[in-house]
Amino acid sequence: MINDFATAAQATMSYLRHRLGFRLWMVTRTEGDDWIVLFADDAGYGIKAGQAFRWTDTICARMVLGHGPNIAPATADVAAYAEAPLARQLGVGAYVGVPLRRTDGSLFGTLVGLDPEPRPREIREELDTVTLLADLLCAVLNAELNEGDAVRQAERTGADVTRDGLTGLYNRRGWELLLQREEERCSRYGHSACVVSIDLDDLQFINDAQGVASGDALLMRTARALDHVTRGSDVVARLGDDEFAMLMVECDYFDAQAMLLRVQEALATADVRASLGMAMRKAGFDLEEAFAMADAEMYRAKRTRKVLN
Template sequence: MIDDFAAAAQATMAYLRHRLGFRLWMVTRTEGDDWIVLYADDAGYGITPGQSFRWTDTVCARMVLGHGPNIAPSTIDVPAYAQAPLGRHLPTGAYVGIPLRRGDGSLFGTLCGFDPQPQPPSIREELDTLTLLGSLLATILDRELDSGSEARLADRAGADDARDSLTGLVNRRGWDMFLQREEERCSRYGHSACVVSIDLDDLKFTNDTQGQGSGDALLMRAARALEQVTRGTDVIARLGGDEFAMLMVECDYFDAQAMLMRVQEALAAADVRASLGMAMRKPGYDLEEAFAMADAEMVRAKRSRKVLN
């Protein structure tokens, strides 16, 4: 029985290859201006899962906008498809594509097929079959994404043995665990995510001049400030000493920028001075690599603050 999105995607592509041929079948995700290949059944194009292209350059983008049909036996006869810039990378003589939409109607991605050669006009008769398969795939996807949100909340609630004893935030072990679990979701569904590295500027000075109790109070103010501006599915961690980290899930660049501003405002309101670095998880590098980039940006910010002071 096929009851998960990955297996359903693979089975759907295998069935369509058997029924229609075509050299390339894909299940894709649109995320911002990225068109991300989640699953591929490829016989000659050299496409692998995880690759991304510019969404606006694709035939699928034009199909979703209604600039061409779901089934084009000869793309040269459809000007919008023939002129798609990605055609230089994916030679397209024939094309089929169906949008994959969430239950709320928002676009998730596409189920699509490409062949370098034009195909018989009779393939237009397969539209009902293609539409049905896309609808079934989207239903499985929507169910999994909803259960994934519930799983995140359950993970957060069940992390009592991976918490920092002072602040109650996730500790280093918990952070590594959540980062790994979210990376699995990102790889599976093409989610974007944002990671933030935070280093308090005054903890050592506060401990040295006012005592550890004041230092602990500073850490607590920082923790509560971060909790005020995050969602229940996000992760806040105290990695040790004066180091904090944040993981914001299903968060695009613009959402991340807005969140970072709220973080800065919340810390300032709590009288906490800190250096921050942010990076996005994108196709091509994972969450651990993104966090390393955020950490490097935080270090640069801290050095810059020292020079200014």
């Protein structure tokens, strides 16, 4: 029974392999300039799910821009396709590709078939079939994506037992749980995401000089500032005494930079001195690895602040 995007993708690729042949069928995601392989049915190219290529190097990028047909029995006959760097790298003799679009019409990725040898010209008559399968795949995809916010909200509610008692933010257990669940979505759909590591600079000094109550007030101001600038789908957590973390979902690099600026401004307005590190989740490393990189960047920032002070 086909009731989810992964199963639908695998069934679509299997059907097209039996109907049209072709050594490689893929369902991909376009994210910035990354062309990410979400699912692959490969019989010779050595392509696996999770691999990423430069979007502008692909035949699909040219197809989406209207520089060539959806079906090219001989890519050598289509100048834009023959010149595509990835086509030359992989050795592509024939191409089939159609866009996969979100409900709002924006590009999600592509359904694509590649073969090292040219194919009969009659294969162009299969465009209606391939397009119909792509439309059905998009219907399943968009149903899942549209449910994403509700699913995330249910997860946030389910993690309420993992709240920090002082700030009301998620604690380390809640952070790890929600990070894992978001990584599953990122891996499934090719979503990008941003993680931020935050460490307060003055908590120990304030606790020693002014008392624990003043330190708690600092923690509460920090929590309110971070919570104020995030979306309902994002995650803010207090991981330890003076350690905070943020997860921004479906967030590209430019969105992340804008968010980081808002975080810095909110902390400054709340009279909170902190060191921050940010990293993006991209193809090739997961959210846990991205957070380790953000943590390392935060510690570099903290060392720099100490030197400057």
